Amino acid sequence: MLPSNIDISGKTVLVTGAAGFIGANLVKRLVQDYKDIKIIGLDNINDYYPVELKYYRLAELGVERQHIADGQASLSNSCPGFLFFKGDIADKRLVSSIFDRYQFDVVVNLAAQAGVRYSIENPDAYIQSNIIGFYNILEACRHHTVQHLVYASSSSVYGGNAKIPFSTDDNVDHPVSLYAATKKSNELFAHCYSKLYGIPTTGLRFFTVYGPAGRPDMAYFGFTNKLLKDEKIQIYNYGNCRRDFTYIDDIVEGVVRVMKRAPECKKGSDGLSLSPYAIYNIGGGQPENLLAFVQILQEELVCAGVLPQDYDFEAHKELVPMQPGDVPTTYADACELERDFGFIPKITLREGLRRFARWYSSFYCMRSRG
Numbered sequence: 500m501l502p503s504n505i506d507i508s509g510k511t512v513l514v515t516g517a518a519g520f521i522g523a524n525l526v527k528r529l530v531q532d533y534k535d536i537k538i539i540g541l542d543n544i545n546d547y548y549p550v551e552l553k554y555y556r557l558a559e560l561g562v563e564r565q566h567i568a569d570g571q572a573s574l575s576n577s578c579p580g581f582l583f584f585k586g587d588i589a590d591k592r593l594v595s596s597i598f599d600r601y602q603f604d605v606v607v608n609l610a611a612q613a614g615v616r617y618s619i620e621n622p623d624a625y626i627q628s629n630i631i632g633f634y635n636i637l638e639a640c641r642h643h644t645v646q647h648l649v650y651a652s653s654s655s656v657y658g659g660n661a662k663i664p665f666s667t668d669d670n671v672d673h674p675v676s677l678y679a680a681t682k683k684s685n686e687l688f689a690h691c692y693s694k695l696y697g698i699p700t701t702g703l704r705f706f707t708v709y710g711p712a713g714r715p716d717m718a719y720f721g722f723t724n725k726l727l728k729d730e731k732i733q734i735y736n737y738g739n740c741r742r743d744f745t746y747i748d749d750i751v752e753g754v755v756r757v758m759k760r761a762p763e764c765k766k767g768s769d770g771l772s773l774s775p776y777a778i779y780n781i782g783g784g785q786p787e788n789l790l791a792f793v794q795i796l797q798e799e800l801v802c803a804g805v806l807p808q809d810y811d812f813e814a815h816k817e818l819v820p821m822q823p824g825d826v827p828t829t830y831a832d833a834c835e836l837e838r839d840f841g842f843i844p845k846i847t848l849r850e851g852l853r854r855f856a857r858w859y860s861s862f863y864c865m866r867s868r869g
């Protein structure tokens with residue numbers, strides 16, 4: 500199904516998860532490139548990882564911590580088109596009041612409880628944010644005229660898929676974590692709402708997104724924290740893991756391209772509406788072995804001055820078995836995104852980790868020294 504164009508200039512856009520890693524970077528890019536766009540950010544700023552990082556990202560967007568209050572709009576002092584709400588997408592009344600007030604043209608749902616390992620011990624958070632929260636967003640889209648709902652799915656829906664690269668045609672009926680199951684559910688819910696109510700929806704299966712001010716629960720960031728504290732890092736499946744890393748700027752480029760082109764509403768041969776529904780993989784397309792990735796990371800951490808030249812990396816590595824919920828490989832076939840949107844990731848893993856290491860050095864190391 501070929502997508503139809505949306506001119507997002509002058510439009511009103513909701514970004515949920517706006518204090519999160521991908522959300523904050525998306526808002527930054529939108530306010531930079533589309534001067535007359537109005538963006539409403541919504542995020543409950545939960546403490547799944549240190550909230551300082553979320554407030555830091557918001558401050559970069561001109562929203563200061565002391566001006567943020569529950570359920571209230573906070574103005575940005577540097578991005579005139581940006582307004583931030585602290586609130587929960589699982590709060591149906593709040594979500595519908597925000598939709599009533601702003602009449603969104605495009606909605607990008609990035610708010611979710613992320614993380615595979617955390618879902619093993621904390622299932623409630625996933626049902627609340629990823630199931631009830633996403634349902635509230637769909638319901639709000641149903642009762643308002645939204646031209647396009649773009650939402651975050653995940654490579655985790657592929658579970659232990661043995662066939663590589665992962666294609667959107669592959670069977671994804673066997674999730675190996677509750678996180679993955681909620682993401683797959685989002686795709687099913689979205690299909691149903693597209694079919695029943697004609698809401699154009701596009702789900703993006705993100706593959707291991709990384710970069711400056713990223714998520715501390717992810718390997719590159721967690722490893723760095725541990726190495727700096729002189730702790731050992733655990734390398735799962737004895738290093739026999741491959742991850743399709745995608746640099747944040749590439750992800751944002753892909754999301755913006757997708758936002759602007761919604762799947763078309765068409766009639767099938769039976770005269771009934773076909774769902775204006777699409778799913779894409781969005782990944783780097785070049786999976787890297789975990790040990791090679793750690794090697795590049797350690798070189799860049801030394802270059803950026805985060806760790807000393809003579810750091811004994813070998814003494815800080817521990818090869819351990821596979822963890823529950825984890826998968827050995829992720830590898831995106833992103834041909835469809837290239838075909839329909841011209842998306843080609845540009846940033847190499849070394850360049851991306853270099854930018855992360857430099858950011859880490861300025862954010863953590865400089866602060867602790869001075």
Ligand SMILES: NC(=O)c1ccc[n+]([C@@H]2O[C@H](COP(=O)([O-])OP(=O)(O)OC[C@H]3O[C@@H](n4cnc5c(N)ncnc54)[C@H](O)[C@@H]3O)[C@@H](O)[C@H]2O)c1
Nearest residue numbers: 516519520521542543545587588610611628651705707708
């Ligand atoms: N980063 C990745 O590698 C990756 C990979 C696959 C999928 N994803 C998905 O992409 C999206 C964004 O991920 P991210 O890496 O930016 O994660 P993130 O945790 O940094 O951002 C998510 C944000 O959503 C907020 N949030 C969570 N539950 C909420 C709720 N109920 N109401 C309002 N806000 C809520 C959190 O406070 C957080 O700021 C998520 O849906 C995630 O599942 C990310």
